[in-house]
Amino acid sequence: MSSPFNRPIFRNEERSRAVPDVAVDAVLDLRQMELEHIKVFQFMWYQAFRCPRKHEKGSPAQRQGFDLTEYLSLKEKYSQSDPAAKIDDPQNGIGISCMAQYKTAILHLWRDQIHRGVNNRSRDEVWQNSSDALMNMVKSRKHRINKKNYAEKVDEVSAPYALIQQHKEIESSFFASDCTGINRQVFSTLRNRFCFLMITFAILRGESMFKAELSDLYGVQVQTPDDPHPIYVMMMQISTDKTNQDLKLFGRAARHKKNLLCPVGALAFYLLYRFSQTGEFESIDDFTKNDRWFDTKLLVDLQQRTNDLSRVISDKTYSDAVKKICKQLGIPTQHYVHLGRVLGSVLAEADGDDNELIRILGNWDPKIQEKAYSSKLPMKIIRSRAGFRSNGGVHYNARTIVQPPSELLSQVFPWVDRATQELNAFLQSSPAEACPFAAVFLDFMMKLKVVVLQDAAATMVLHPERSVHQLFQLDVFKSDCFKAYVEQMRQQLAVAEDPSDVTLQAVIPPVVDRLNVLSQQGERNCQATNEVSNQIRTGFDSVHVGHNLILQSISH
DNA sequence: TTGTGAGCTAAACGGCGTAG
DNA sequence: CTACGCCGTTTAGCTCACAA
Structure with a gap:
């Protein structure tokens, strides 16, 4: 992961070749001088109006920092434009986040200079209102530039809807039915499928999966007195995550009602195949020594033959697979590693799950879920405003x-x-x-x-x-x-005028389910079974029996 | 007391490339 | 073909200070 902040920024004076930090490098040109407002403003102004940098095809990537030539030509260009008129937007420019990173790096540098006693200016003398105005300009121009360039609108509005419709197809594509013979895709498809289902139904971040170890997994069986069958929940401890202070976070997913969508089953399949290929635990017969197996990752790579099962796979490995499938299925999305998290949250919302619970499952700070993930589909209120009952009941139109x-x-x-x-x-x-x-x-x-x-x-x-x-x-x-x-x-x-027909029909399948279950329970509930069956049969016999009676029978 | 925005930073994404 | 590194850029999302 390349990030400007994954190491102490100004610890060493010399510029190491291993330093990938874009923002820091950009600011490097400022390091030799004592920071003051004009320099900072010119630097930020240049960044605000330069072209976004792209890889040149065929040439090795080259770090650019502050390009004096480009700066001068930009200055020339904009000095010629009518000062009375509003300043033109560039064809395309960097976004506010990038600017914010530069700002952060500059302020770090300023503090560093203060600390070393080479600068005694106050913050206001380094970063003035005009620089803030520049930031605001970059922020507000985004919409204008998008409009001007006819930027795609897909992610703003429509992606979640498409996802809801197609998530089963995504799963099948992961399973890759053509993996019948000896095929080196088998391992990676099983792994990616598990990864997708787990992220989706546990609403996880990709990196929680990548960093997870086998030793983070355990299971819990839950059964209330009313449950004919126990629920088996797979638990995953998340020890390192984006931010988790002192809290330990968890990924949780139960065995899914639908066989093909079950993350626990997907894990079982994946591990079976993986172990058959690696034989990894066959040589470890001593589970009393934690160091022998605690580092083994949940998701590993067998392709590169590094034989290092404690190595974290790259997020790209998974995201490329997702991307391929989305392309294949024509799914419009900009999320790949994140696809499952978005999809999981959107599905939950569409099913009318409580947002608070979605946040808990997704390990979200309140308000982030609404801001970043909500499909803007609050189904309860939408149903109700469309003239249907907002809770309970079936949708019939x-x-x-x-x-x-x-x-x-x-x-x-x-x-x-x-x-x-x-x-x-x-x-x-x-x-x-x-x-x-x-x-x-x-x-x-x-x-x-x-x-x-x-x-x-x-x-x-x-x-x-x-x-x-x-x-x-x-x-x-x-x-x-x-x-x-x-x-x-x-x-x-x-x-359709006769609503009892409708409701009765809708209720029948669950009733039959329930009946089957009860009869399987045998003697224990024999009496209850007969009682319920009788009530239900009565219900079927008479058209006038409303669904309330049946619902009552089910809940007892 | 709760809500909000600035600040910060890790994660994600995209396009290139290489190795096995 | 899978896996993954690199670089530039955007997004996600937490913390904290401060306002309402």
């Missing part, structure tokens, strides 16, 4: 499930199909290009086609007086096909 015939669909927004095809063809032929938000928008328009027809048909059925409106004089609504569709809608809506 009859008009939304009557699928319109394709003949009608093709007449609404006819351009969408063509545009989608063209976009797909474009993405296929030039995978390097990415316009994810276009795909998301087209997907939305596809859905709106259906909405148009469903709501129009429902209007015809429920509010026929509105059929005289100009809107409904459009060709599509005049066709026989549409009239047939309206009839279909009429039937569906008529059926």
